[in-house]
Amino acid sequence: MTDHSPAERYAAARENREHPQTHAFAEAQRFRLDEFQIEACRALEGGRSVLVAAPTGAGKTIVGEFAVHLAMQTPNQKAFYTTPMKALSNQKFRELQDVYGEDEVGLLTGDTNINGDARVMVMTTEVLRNMLYADSPALRGLRYVVMDEVHYLADRFRGAVWEEVIIHLPSDVRLVSLSATVSNAEEFGDWLDTVRGETDVIVSETRPVPLEQHVLVRGDLLPLFDDRAGVATAQVNQELLRMRGGQAFAANSSFLEARRGGRRRGGYHRPGPPRRAERIDRPEVVQLLERSNLLPAIFFIFSRVGCDAAVQQVRRSGLRLTTADERREIREIVQSRTAALPDEDLAALGYWEWVENLERGVASHHAGLLPAFKEVVEELFQRKLVKAVFATETLALGINMPARTVVLEKLEKFNGEARVAITSGEYTQLTGRAGRRGIDVEGHAVVQWSEGMDPQAVAALASRRTYPLNSSFRPTYNMAVNLIDQFGRARAREVLESSFAQFQADRAVVGLARQVKEAEDSLAGYEKAMTCEHGDFTEYSGIRRELSDLEKLNRKDVTAGRGTREKRQREINGLRRRMQRHPCHRCPDREKHARWAERYWKLRRQTDKTRRQIENRTGTVARVFDRIIDVLTTLDYVRLEDDEATLTAAGRRMRRIYGERDLLVAESLRTGIWKNLDAASLAALACCLVYEPRGRDDGGADPRSLPRGAFRLALAETEELWARLDDLEQDNRLPGTEPVATGLAAAMHLWARGGLLDRVLLEADMAAGDFVRWAKQTIDLLDQLSLVADGELARTARRALDAVRRGIVAYSSV
Numbered sequence: 001m002t003d004h005s006p007a008e009r010y011a012a013a014r015e016n017r018e019h020p021q022t023h024a025f026a027e028a029q030r031f032r033l034d035e036f037q038i039e040a041c042r043a044l045e046g047g048r049s050v051l052v053a054a055p056t057g058a059g060k061t062i063v064g065e066f067a068v069h070l071a072m073q074t075p076n077q078k079a080f081y082t083t084p085m086k087a088l089s090n091q092k093f094r095e096l097q098d099v100y101g102e103d104e105v106g107l108l109t110g111d112t113n114i115n116g117d118a119r120v121m122v123m124t125t126e127v128l129r130n131m132l133y134a135d136s137p138a139l140r141g142l143r144y145v146v147m148d149e150v151h152y153l154a155d156r157f158r159g160a161v162w163e164e165v166i167i168h169l170p171s172d173v174r175l176v177s178l179s180a181t182v183s184n185a186e187e188f189g190d191w192l193d194t195v196r197g198e199t200d201v202i203v204s205e206t207r208p209v210p211l212e213q214h215v216l217v218r219g220d221l222l223p224l225f226d227d228r229a230g231v232a233t234a235q236v237n238q239e240l241l242r243m244r245g246g247q248a249f250a251a252n253s254s255f256l257e258a259r260r261g262g263r264r265r266g267g268y269h270r271p272g273p274p275r276r277a278e279r280i281d282r283p284e285v286v287q288l289l290e291r292s293n294l295l296p297a298i299f300f301i302f303s304r305v306g307c308d309a310a311v312q313q314v315r316r317s318g319l320r321l322t323t324a325d326e327r328r329e330i331r332e333i334v335q336s337r338t339a340a341l342p343d344e345d346l347a348a349l350g351y352w353e354w355v356e357n358l359e360r361g362v363a364s365h366h367a368g369l370l371p372a373f374k375e376v377v378e379e380l381f382q383r384k385l386v387k388a389v390f391a392t393e394t395l396a397l398g399i400n401m402p403a404r405t406v407v408l409e410k411l412e413k414f415n416g417e418a419r420v421a422i423t424s425g426e427y428t429q430l431t432g433r434a435g436r437r438g439i440d441v442e443g444h445a446v447v448q449w450s451e452g453m454d455p456q457a458v459a460a461l462a463s464r465r466t467y468p469l470n471s472s473f474r475p476t477y478n479m480a481v482n483l484i485d486q487f488g489r490a491r492a493r494e495v496l497e498s499s500f501a502q503f504q505a506d507r508a509v510v511g512l513a514r515q516v517k518e519a520e521d522s523l524a525g526y527e528k529a530m531t532c533e534h535g536d537f538t539e540y541s542g543i544r545r546e547l548s549d550l551e552k553l554n555r556k557d558v559t560a561g562r563g564t565r566e567k568r569q570r571e572i573n574g575l576r577r578r579m580q581r582h583p584c585h586r587c588p589d590r591e592k593h594a595r596w597a598e599r600y601w602k603l604r605r606q607t608d609k610t611r612r613q614i615e616n617r618t619g620t621v622a623r624v625f626d627r628i629i630d631v632l633t634t635l636d637y638v639r640l641e642d643d644e645a646t647l648t649a650a651g652r653r654m655r656r657i658y659g660e661r662d663l664l665v666a667e668s669l670r671t672g673i674w675k676n677l678d679a680a681s682l683a684a685l686a687c688c689l690v691y692e693p694r695g696r697d698d699g700g701a702d703p704r705s706l707p708r709g710a711f712r713l714a715l716a717e718t719e720e721l722w723a724r725l726d727d728l729e730q731d732n733r734l735p736g737t738e739p740v741a742t743g744l745a746a747a748m749h750l751w752a753r754g755g756l757l758d759r760v761l762l763e764a765d766m767a768a769g770d771f772v773r774w775a776k777q778t779i780d781l782l783d784q785l786s787l788v789a790d791g792e793l794a795r796t797a798r799r800a801l802d803a804v805r806r807g808i809v810a811y812s813s814v
Contacts, residue, residue, distance in 0.1 A: 021045045021073065025066055031438060034059065036204035040176075041066045043200040044144075049175040051150075051192055053185040054204040056432025057402055060178040061092075064146035065099075067176045068120055071143050072100065079144040082125045082165070084152040086110070087374070091400060092148070093122040110780050125152075129161050130658060132168045133482040142173055150177040151469055153500065157660075159472035163499050164479065167195055180429060181205055182469040191503045209435030210442045213462050215240055216407070217449040219288060224447070224459060240455035282310050283317035285448075286362070286388050289405055290321060294444055295387040297405040300430050302392060302413035304767070307364035310390040314362045321361030321387040330359050330385050337376050342807055348758035349373070349768055349808070358386060365391040368767030372811050393430060405444040406434040411458065424460070425467030471501035475625045478662040480632060481647055481654045489629065489645040493622045502621045519607040523600060530596035535583035541597030543582065547575040627732045634728065635667065656788050659781065661689045661737055664722055669789055673717040679799035681711040683778060684749035685718065686785070686800070690777040691741045705763075706742060707749045715742065744774055751775070752803040768808060775809040 022041040026033045033041075040050045040063040054060050064081060071079035081096070083089045086109040093107040093114075106118030108127045116138065125147070131138060145165070153162040169175065175196050179185065181203070189201030213224035215237075226235045282299070289297050301307050322330070334355055338346075346352070349370060357363060363377045363386050380386040381401050389401070393413070408430065412421050422430075435443020447458055475496060483492035496502070530537045554560075554568050579585060587593065629645060632638040637651035647655075654666045668674055674682060684707055706712060719740050729736040747764035757768075764771050782804065785797035 019045050021070060022066070025069055029062070033062065034204070034206075034208070036202050037062050040200070040202045043202070044070060044174060044176065047174070047198075049177075049192065049196050049199040051177040051179065051185060051189045051199060051201045052204075053179045053181050053202070055181050055207050056429060057435065057437060058204060058206070058208050059437070061148065064148060064176050064178055065096075067144040067146055067174070068096065068100075072104070072119065074143070076141050077143040078119045078121070078138075078141045079146070080128060080142060081120070081122045081146045081148065082128050083122070083148045084125060084155075084158070086112075086124060087371070088148065089122050089124055090375075096120055096122060110776075110783075125161050125165060126158075126658070129164050129168075132165065133478075133486075133655065139170070142170065144174050144176060145169060146176040146178065148178045149180070151179045151182055154470050154472055156472045160474055160476070160479075163471065163473045163501070166192070166500075167495060167498055169196070171197065175199070179469070180425075180432075182467060184468050187504070187507065188469055188500070191500045194503065195498050207432075207435065207443075208437045209440050211431060211434055212442050212444050213431075214444060214446045215449055215453075215455065215458065216285065216288075216446050217243065219284065221288075221292070221446065224455065224462060236455050236459045243449070243455075281317075282313045282390075283319050285407065286314060286319060286321070289407075289446075290387070294405040295321070296381060296384060296403045297388050297407055298401070298403045298433055299388065299390045299407045299409065300393060301390055301409055304364075304366040304368045304392060306409075307366050307390040307392060311357050311362050311364050314388070315357055315360065319360065319362075322359060322385065326361070326385050327359045329383075330380060331355070333380060333383075333385075334358060334376055337379070338372060340811055341372060342757075345757040345808055348756075348761060361385070361387040363389050365389050365394075367392065367394055367769055367773065369769045370808060371769060371772060372808070374769070393426065401433065402436040403433050403443075404436065404440050405446060406431050407446045407448065409448050410450065411447065411453075411461065422461070423467060427461040428467075431462075471499065471504055473499045473501035473621065475621065475628055476662060477628060477632060477637075477666070478654060478658055480625060480628045481637060481651045484629075484638065484645045485647055485652070485655060489640075489643065493625060496621045496625050497619070499621055502619075505620055516607055516610050519603055519610070523603055523607070526596050526600035526603065530593040530600060532584045532587050532589070532593050534587045537584050537587075537593050537597060538600070540579070540582045540584035541594060541601065543575055543579045544594065544597075545601050547572065547579060550575065624734070627734050630732050631663075631728055631734065635663075637666070653788050657784055659690070659784075663725060664718070664737070665689065665781070665784075667721055667725065668718055669785075669793070671717075671721065673721065674714050675793050676710045677714055677793075677796060678710070679796055679803050680749050680752035681707055681709075681714070682785075682793075682796050683752040683782065683800040683804050684711060684745040685714055686781045687744050687748040687774060687778045688715065688718070688740050688742050690781055691744045691774055692738070693741055693743055705746045707746065711745075711749070715740070715745075744771075747771070748775070748778060748804070751809075752800060754803075757807060772809055775804055779804055779809075 019042045022038065022045050025041065026038065036052065036054060037059060040052050043050045044063070044067055050063065052060050052063050068079040068081065071077040081092055083092060089107060089109050093105060096105045100120055103115070104118055105120045105122065106115035107113070108116060108121060108123040110124060110127060119141075121138070128145070147162065147165070150162060153159045166175065175192065177188075177192065179188075182188065185201055185203050189199055192199040214221040215224055216222075217240075222239055223237050224240070226237045285299075286295075286297070289295050299310065301310060338351070341349075341351075354363075354373060358376070358380060363380070365374055365377050369377075377386060377389060378401055381389055381403075389403075408427075411427075412419050414420075431443075431445040434445050445462070447453075480492070483495060486492075487495060527538060530541065532540075550568060550572050554565065554572065557564075560568075584590060584593070629638055629640075632651065633640055633645075635650075636648055637654055638645050639648060650666065650670050653669070654662060657665050659665070674685065677685060706715070722737070722740055726736045744764055744766075747760050750763055751760045751771075755763075761768060761771060779801055782797045782801040786794050786801060788794075789797055
C-alpha cells in the first residue's frame with residue numbers, strides 16, 4: 001500500500017468523519033473501493049443523486065448497493081433497484097437476499113411477484129413506470145431508485161420508459177443512474193440535474209483489469225498494438241500491417257511463444273515468404289486458449305445457429321475441458337436446477353445432449369435457449385466449471401459472466417436487414433467481459449483474422465472507448481392519457497418538454513442559433529460590400545440568381561414538353577429584360593459587387609435551411625403529443641373544451657393498457673370484437689398482438705393453419721380495425737404500428753389447449769427460449785385484459801393466462 005503524507009492522511013480522516021456511512025460501508029467490503037465508487041457514495045450520503053458512467057466490470061453496482069444500504073439504515077425507508085431485463089432482476093434479487101435476508105427483499109418482473117411489500121424491491125423498469133402512473137401505495141416511503149444499465153434509454157423500442165420514470169419519480173427520491181461509459185455523460189447529467197435536482201456526474205474510464213488486445217492468425221496470437229511503441233501511441237503491430245499487404249508474419253515473435261516461456265531474439269524477425277493466413281477450426285482455437293491458460297473464454301458469434309454449431313464442432317472433435325470431479329459437480333447442479341421441468345418435455349428440449357456438452361465444459365448462450373438452461377450455463381461458468389461459452393451479444397448486456405478471454409470471430413453482424421460493422425461501443429461492451437476482478441491480472445480480447453481485415457480499423461474500434469447516449473423518447477397513447485389524468489393538457493405538454501429528447505434537441509438549437517447569429521453578421525458585411533450607388537444590388541443580384549437557376553433547369557430538363565420549354569423561355573426572356581433595365585446593370589463595378597452577392601445568396605440559403613431546422617426541433621415532443629391528442633379526441637378517449645382535455649370512460653381504461661398496441665387493444669375492448677372467444681382463442685389473438693417476427697419473416701401464417709370458428713372472425717375484425725387506426729394515424733402524421741402478426745397464433749392456441757411441447761415447438765418452428773419469451777409477453781397482455789376488460793372477457797383472459805402459464809413457461813428460478 002502506498003505511503004501517504006500526514007496532510008493526505010488528515011484529509012482522508014476528515015472525509016471519513018464527514019461521511020461515516022460511506023466509510024463504514026467501504027470497510028465492510030471484500031475489496032478496497034475505487035476512488036469513483038467512494039466519490040459516488042459520498043454524494044449519495046450528502047443527499048444528492050448520482051450518475052455513474054464506468055466500463056463494464058468496473059464495479060458500478062456497488063454504488064447502487066450503497067443506496068440500498070442507506071435506505072435500510074432508516075426505518076420505513078425503501079429502495080427500488082430497476083434493471084432492463086428479467087434475468088438481471090432475478091440475479092440482483094438473489095444477491096440482495098443474500099445480504100438482507102428473504103423477508104426484506106422482493107421481486108416484481110411482470111410475470112413474477114415475490115414479497116411485494118418488502119423495503120427493498122428489485123424490478124424491471126416497466127414495472128416501476130406502471131406503478132408511477134397507477135400511483136401505487138408501494139411508492140410510499142421510497143427514498144432511493146437505482147436505474148442499472150441506464151444507457152438503455154437509447155433503445156428505440158423500450159428507451160422511453162427510462163425517461164418516463166426519471167421525469168415522474170417524486171421529487172424527494174434520490175436517483176442512482178448506472179451507465180456504461182458514454183461520451184456525453186455530462187450532457188445526460190445536466191439533464192438529470194434539471195429534472196431531478198442536484199446530481200453529481202462521476203465518470204471513470206479506467207478498467208479494473210487491464211485489457212490485452214490480440215489478433216488470432218493461424219494459431220498464433222499477435223498483439224494488436226506494438227508494445228515497444230508504448231501504450232500512449234497505440235501504434236498498430238507492424239506484422240499485422242504487413243499481413244494486410246499480403247506478407248507473412250514471423251511465427252516465433254508471437255504472444256504465445258512468450259506466454260509458453262519462449263524467448264524473442266533480436267525483436268521482430270524479418271518476414272519470410274508470403275503464405276495464406278487461414279482461419280483455424282473452433283476446437284483448435286479452444287485448445288490453443290487452454291494450452292495458453294486463457295480459459296474460461298466467451299466466443300461472441302452473432303448468430304444463434306452459429307453458437308449451437310460451434311458447440312457441436314467441439315463435441316465432434318472429442319475435446320473435453322473438465323475433470324471427473326468437475327463433471328460430477330456439473331451433473332449435480334444441472335439436476336437440482338432443472339428438477340422442476342416436466343420429464344416429458346426434456347427430450348423436446350434436447351436436454352441429454354445439452355448436459356453432455358456441459359460435462360465437456362462447453363455451452364451456447366442465446367435468446368433461443370430456454371431461460372432455465374441459460375441460468376444453468378451462467379452459474380456453471382461463474383463457478384469455472386464451463387470453460388468455453390459460444391454466445392450472441394445479448395450475453396454482454398449486464399449478466400455477471402466475466403471471462404479471462406473474449407473472442408470475436410467477426411467484426412460485423414446482421415442487424416435484421418443487412419450485415420453491418422459493429423460499433424466501437426459494441427466492441428467495448430463485448431470485450432468488457434474479459435478480465436475477472438480479483439482473479440485475473442489482465443483480460444484478453446482476441447479478434448480472429450479474416451481475409452480483407454484492416455488492422456487499423458480494428459485498432460480504431462479498440463481505442464475508442466465511448467459512444468453517445470441519444471434519447472429515443474416519444475409520447476404514446478397510454479402516456480398521453482396518464483399525463484392528462486394527472487396534470488391536464490397544458491401541464492402535460494410542459495412535462496414532455498422536460499424529456500431528455502427535447503433537452504438534446506434544445507441544446508442542438510442553441511448551437512444552430514449561434515450559427516444563425518454568426519451568419520447574420522456575415523450577411524450584413526456582404527450586403528455592405530455589394531452596396532451600389534446606382535441602385536439596390538440585392539434586388540439586382542436576386543434577378544440574376546433567379547435567371548441563372550432557370551437557365552440551368554432548362555438545359556438539364558431535356559424531357560420537358562414543348563409547351564413547358566416555351567413557357568420557361570418566356571420567363572427567361574422577361575428576367576433578362578428586367579436585369580438589363582435595372583440601374584445596377586450599368587455599374588462599372590457590377591462584377592465586383594456580383595462576387596459579393598454570390599457569397600451573400602449562398603450563405604442566405606444555408607441560413608434559411610438552419611432556421612427551418614430550428615423550427616423543426618423546437619417543441620418537437622409536444623407537437624407529437626398534440627397529434628396523439630387529436631387521434632384520441634377523434635375516437636372519444638379524450639374530450640376538449642376550451643383547449644382543456646378530460647378523459648372519457650374509455651380514456652380512463654386506457655391508462656392501464658401498456659405496450660406497442662395500446663390503442664388497438666383499447667379499441668378492440670371498446671368495440672367488443674373479442675367477447676365470443678374462448679380461453680385458447682383469446683391467448684392466440686393476444687399472441688398476434690405481441691409477436692414480432694425476426695428478420696425478413698413477415699409474421700404471417702398460412703391461413704389454413706389458424707384456429708377456426710370465433711378466432712378467425714375476431715382476427716379479421718381486429719385486422720380491419722388496425723387498418724382503420726393506421727389510416728387515422730397516417731392522417732395525423734403519426735408513424736402507426738406494424739400489421740398484426742399471426743405467425744405464432746396456431747402454436748399458442750395449441751399450447752393453451754394443453755398440447756405437448758414437442759408438437760407446439762414444431763408448429764411454432766422456433767427455439768424453446770423464443771417460444772417462452774413470446775408466451776410470457778402474451779401472459780403480460782392477458783394479465784392486463786383480466787384487469788381492464790368487462791365481465792366475461794376478463795374471466796376468459798384469466799383462464800387463458802392460466803392455460804399459457806404452465807410447463808416450461810411457468811418455470812421460474814426464483
